[in-house]
Amino acid sequence: MRKKEAKKKAGAVRDKRKDSFLQRLIKDLKTNHILYLMILPVLAYYVLFSYVPMTGIQLAFKNYRIKDGIWGSPWVGLAHFRRFFSSYNFSTLIWNTLAISVYCLIIGAVIPVLFSVLINYIRSSKWKKTLQMVTYLPYFISTVVLVGMLGIFLGDSGIINVFLEKLGLESIPFLSSGKLFRGVYAWSGAWQSLGYSSVIYIAALSGVDQQIHEAAIVDGASIWRRIWHIDLMELRPTMLVLLIMSLGSLINVGYEKVLLMQNSLNTSTSEILSTYIYKVGLINSDYGFSTAVGLFNSLVSMVLLLVANRVSKKLAGYSLW
Amino acid sequence: MRKEKNMVLRRRRIQDSRADKAFYAVNGVVMVLLFVLYAWPLWFVLIASVSDPNLVQAGEVLLWPKGFHLEGYKLIVEYKDILRGYFNSVVYTVAGTAINLVMTIFAAYPLSRKDFMPRKTLAALFIFTMYFSGGLIPTFLQVKNLGLYNTPWAMMIPCAVSIYNVLILRSFFMYGIPASLEEAAVLDGANTAQMLWHVMLPLVKPTLAVLVLYYAVGHWNDYFSALIYLKDKELMPLQTVLRDILIVGKIDMQTGGMEMEAIIQKMKQAQTLKYSVIVVSTVPLMLVYPFIQKHFVKGIMVGAVKG
Numbered sequence: 242m243r244k245k246e247a248k249k250k251a252g253a254v255r256d257k258r259k260d261s262f263l264q265r266l267i268k269d270l271k272t273n274h275i276l277y278l279m280i281l282p283v284l285a286y287y288v289l290f291s292y293v294p295m296t297g298i299q300l301a302f303k304n305y306r307i308k309d310g311i312w313g314s315p316w317v318g319l320a321h322f323r324r325f326f327s328s329y330n331f332s333t334l335i336w337n338t339l340a341i342s343v344y345c346l347i348i349g350a351v352i353p354v355l356f357s358v359l360i361n362y363i364r365s366s367k368w369k370k371t372l373q374m375v376t377y378l379p380y381f382i383s384t385v386v387l388v389g390m391l392g393i394f395l396g397d398s399g400i401i402n403v404f405l406e407k408l409g410l411e412s413i414p415f416l417s418s419g420k421l422f423r424g425v426y427a428w429s430g431a432w433q434s435l436g437y438s439s440v441i442y443i444a445a446l447s448g449v450d451q452q453i454h455e456a457a458i459v460d461g462a463s464i465w466r467r468i469w470h471i472d473l474m475e476l477r478p479t480m481l482v483l484l485i486m487s488l489g490s491l492i493n494v495g496y497e498k499v500l501l502m503q504n505s506l507n508t509s510t511s512e513i514l515s516t517y518i519y520k521v522g523l524i525n526s527d528y529g530f531s532t533a534v535g536l537f538n539s540l541v542s543m544v545l546l547l548v549a550n551r552v553s554k555k556l557a558g559y560s561l562w
Numbered sequence: 563m564r565k566e567k568n569m570v571l572r573r574r575r576i577q578d579s580r581a582d583k584a585f586y587a588v589n590g591v592v593m594v595l596l597f598v599l600y601a602w603p604l605w606f607v608l609i610a611s612v613s614d615p616n617l618v619q620a621g622e623v624l625l626w627p628k629g630f631h632l633e634g635y636k637l638i639v640e641y642k643d644i645l646r647g648y649f650n651s652v653v654y655t656v657a658g659t660a661i662n663l664v665m666t667i668f669a670a671y672p673l674s675r676k677d678f679m680p681r682k683t684l685a686a687l688f689i690f691t692m693y694f695s696g697g698l699i700p701t702f703l704q705v706k707n708l709g710l711y712n713t714p715w716a717m718m719i720p721c722a723v724s725i726y727n728v729l730i731l732r733s734f735f736m737y738g739i740p741a742s743l744e745e746a747a748v749l750d751g752a753n754t755a756q757m758l759w760h761v762m763l764p765l766v767k768p769t770l771a772v773l774v775l776y777y778a779v780g781h782w783n784d785y786f787s788a789l790i791y792l793k794d795k796e797l798m799p800l801q802t803v804l805r806d807i808l809i810v811g812k813i814d815m816q817t818g819g820m821e822m823e824a825i826i827q828k829m830k831q832a833q834t835l836k837y838s839v840i841v842v843s844t845v846p847l848m849l850v851y852p853f854i855q856k857h858f859v860k861g862i863m864v865g866a867v868k869g
Contacts, residue, residue, distance in 0.1 A: 273756040276672040280684060283669040286722050290704065291691040297700025311703065355594075359589050372593060374855070375600045381847040383783030385801045386840050393610075393836065394603060403621035432599070440859055450830040464585045473645025496785050501809055523790060524697045535697030545691060 272554050299531035321533035338513040342491050345425045348482050352431050356470050357442035376436030388418035388501040485553040489546035611837035615830050634838030647803035655781040656764035658718040662777040665723040687842035688725050727773050734769045768857040
């Protein structure tokens with residue numbers, strides 16, 4: 242009896258919801274018309290600059306002809322993909338992309354943690370503030386200027402090499418050798434982003450209850466032990482989440498800086514997926530092929546992101562969605 | 563009691579002093595090195611820009627300017643491309659940031675309102691673009707189709723709003739403002755626009771300052787949009803000119819009809835240009851920073867938690 246009634250009630254609620262969706266929308270439009278007006282340009286923006294270009298992905302399966310446009314160009318199936326997978330530089334591109342990405346990932350995970358733990362043990366708060374301030378400054382340097390500065394300091398006739406020669410040492414081809422490209426790329430990136438990426442760790446450490454440290458001192462713990470058992474334990478969840486999330490973007494290495502650092506002497510290691518997409522697409526105007534490589538890139542990173550999110554949910558209880 | 567505790571602490575500290583002292587010493591040295599690693603390159607560019615280029619090239623300039631002169635800055639004034647690029651960049655940055663700010667508020671406020679019906683659908687629609695996009699070529703073709711190619715708008719419209727910043731602002735609207743304040747405003751008869759303008763926006767001013775900083779830095783430092791979407795030299799922003807000077811090493815000097823020696827002289831001056839142009843392009847942003855440092859750090863925190 243009671244069950245039946247409850248069922249009836251639920252049904253009524255459902256009915257009410259069903260037939261009132263339009264009514265509710267109209268009512269909402271009336272009361273919140275300003276909100277709708279506000280969000281309209283934003284919606285238009287996303288449709289025009291994100292969703293319409295998504296329909297352009299069909300180019301990956303087409304042979305683009307200007308006069309036919311995106312929709313009218315003839316289909317070629319998987320020809321672009323086949324060409325890409327069988328091209329001689331496919332494995333090099335993948336390897337270069339992953340190598341540079343993993344290099345940056347490791348440095349990017351370790352250095353900010355190390356820095357924030359060490360800065361936490363500086364006693365003078367003025368000195369601490371100065372250090373933080375000075376590490377933020379490179380955030381404002383543009384990629385162009387950063388790469389320009391690399392040239393000034395590390396170039397073949399750069400300041401460092403001038404000093405090395407003065408000391409009678411051999412100069413180091415930082416920017417003009419494939420071997421050193423990854424290192425220079427990753428470490429200059431770490432230099433630029435250190436202040437920015439250690440903010441969250443420094444904040445977490447300043448939240449540690451000082452009594453824990455005091456108790457540890459009383460118990461005779463050395464600084465190393467305190468770093469290990471207190472500080473790093475405090476940072477572990479944040480580190481884990483950030484690390485897992487950056488695994489998701491493993492294949493997405495930005496092309497801006499790589500393009501600027503690239504020269505004929507280091508292409509053996511500096512040619513990565515995104516620079517290849519740019520060159521084939523915009524320099525050679527091979528639109529279909531470039532879109533295909535881009536789609537491959539997006540799909541792989543999508544899969545990596547999904548896997549990373551799964552792992553993060555399981556290990557750290559944190560999910561993007 | 564307290565004294566006793568202090569005694570214990572002190573005794574422990576003395577006992578552990580060797581290992582701890584070593585740590586503090588090493589830490590101090592590491593931090594000084596780190597400071598040098600950050601401060602010296604920036605300082606060096608600054609002093610090299612006012613030093614004799616010959617001495618800079620010979621590695622004579624280290625900590626203080628030598629052979630003081632302002633040749634590099636004079637060259638900037640003479641170099642038309644830089645001035646035009648500077649002007650263009652100012653326009654793109656100011657107008658672009660204004661568009662960004664309006665769009666971000668227009669997106670964040672409705673999405674923060676629980677009574678706004680399509681808010682979840684729209685949020686999902688926007689957030690999806692964070693993870694998947696059409697890619698370089700389809701976006702490029704769309705910009706071309708819309709007639710933005712090779713116009714100043716190409717520098718502002720394709721990046722009119724960043725969902726990341728929308729999420730930051732939305733969380734401030736949702737959690738940073740006491741609900742009682744909203745209720746009071748409603749009781750006083752405020753409509754949606756009045757509520758936003760008179761109640762909400764004044765309260766999120768610090769956040770808006772951070773967003774302005776993010777967007778402005780992004781516009782000022784953007785060179786890739788120009789590389790893809792612009793063709794005319796007249797439209798090029800500062801960063802493109804900088805790339806030509808700093809990386810490509812292409813310096814467009816009026817050398818026609820000059821003696822060889824004069825050209826060599828010019829080339830040497832061009833070396834100083836590298837330094838002065840970095841100073842002139844980067845220092846304005848760095849000068850703004852101390853004023854909103856506090857909010858800046860807060861902004862990163864929220865971004866990190868939300869992102």
